[in-house]
Amino acid sequence: MELYQKVKLLTGEYAHIVEIYENGVAYEADIYSKNDGKTRTDTIKHSEIVSLIIEVEKPIAEVR
DSSP states (O other): OOTTOEEEETTSOEEEEEEEEETTTEEEEEEEOTTTOOEEEEEEEGGGEEEEEOOOOOOGGGOO
16 A cells, blocks of 8 residues: 555545555545545554555546
8 A cells, every 4th residue: 555545445435545554454544425525534444445546647638
């Protein structure tokens, strides 16, 4: 896991890793609530992460 990596949690929410306590064990994350759209910061366990979200950067000329 890397700092600022975007992940999807078991709850269906998305989060960004903002602190690594112990890689593969626990992280501090900014979690984006799917219910009210608010962001909260909380500790999450590695086992709560379903997947890593990989974003692809495209030059603006290719976006239409």
